[in-house]
Amino acid sequence: MSRLPHGIVSLVCLLLLTSTVAAQGIAQRNILDIPGMDSKEAIKVNDHIYQAVGFGNTYLIKTKEGNVIIDTSNGAFATKHQTMLRKISNAPIKYIIVTHAHPAHVGGVARWREKGTEVIAHTNYPKFRDYQRRLFGLFERRNAAQYALPSFMVKRAQEEFLKPEFDATITFEKEYKFNLGELTFEIYHSIGETQDQINVWIPELKAAFIGDNMYETFPNIYTLRGTEFRSPIEWMASLERVIGWEPEVLLGSHMLPLQGKEEIKKKLTHYRDAIRYVHDETVKGMNQGKDVHTLMSEIKLPKELAIGEQYGRLTWSIRGIYEGYVGWFDENPSTMYEVPVSAVDKDIVELAGGPDPLVKRAKDLSAKGESVKALHLLDIVLRTHPSHADALQARINAYKGLLERSVNVIEQGWLKFGIRQDELTLKKSMSNPSSAKN
């Protein structure tokens, strides 16, 4: 266990894995923070299935021969979920099924595990955990930035869930089935949000557990924290398998239970079609020779396929698909070298007659609502004059302008990170007036 007091670890896990952060005093509700997280009672889905709501959910499935847990939430919710679900049944935990290796699903594995409990995951689960270990420093930095947390706290939380007691005991390639009591558990590899994603089907209950392959917002086909390629083709195939089951109950890791065959089919089909539209339009544009930024600005979901973008975002997904398929090269010979565009920043500033005219133009652009263009100009100024007070203030204002218009919690996290960084530099710059123009 961590040497940090449990309460602190829990707090870190909670903050790390939810984005209800209150940086700059602005609380933002994450679309994945579903109603009921503060409830002390589990939801009874039917006589066998109970859901403890959290980030993410924990499911208890009761059988005559013992219980099965599907996903275990993050470290902060795990204890509470266990208390809630133990009230429903105290029978032995025969299996824990982990839909994928993201911390919001793995966090309670060690807590639920008993002597003889099997932990089932896909063969890519240990590989995905290795990937997270390999990029530990990068995720530590990016999680701290995105969720406004001290780095040491993020480090401890990451160390915790990557411990061996969170490993699987059974892994499989394509499918794995077992019977327990009166129920059958069919588990399928279901690539989508991750390469190790698995979905579970209990035919006797017509219940499908979809993990993170669907939530009530456009999917994160790319996420800014960083991810391996999330293949829309495979994601769609996984959704189609679930549609084919004709579930009457749909249980996701970040949503409330959905009931009713027709309603579930409609939602799953809509989700699949939205992914297909974005994928197909991106591929069409790539073949036509359109660059990634043109596609990011051109492709919009048609009205009938609209989905909120409070978590996943179309533009990031388009770029994720483009670069996931062909990598970073954009057919422009000048970008194949190690000399970046920023290498001519100094020349641009000199030609403009110093930083001030560029800052003025940036402010004009911001005033017209063109905040991103303003950011590009200010980036040029601040790369050459990192303590330029006027430029720093203009960039903070541009970030704030974007923040006001944002509905996406991840975008908000990064804008707030930018504001924090610049406010810190500005404070230092103002305490040393000679540097305020540099």
Ligand SMILES: [Zn+2]
């Ligand atoms: Zn996930």
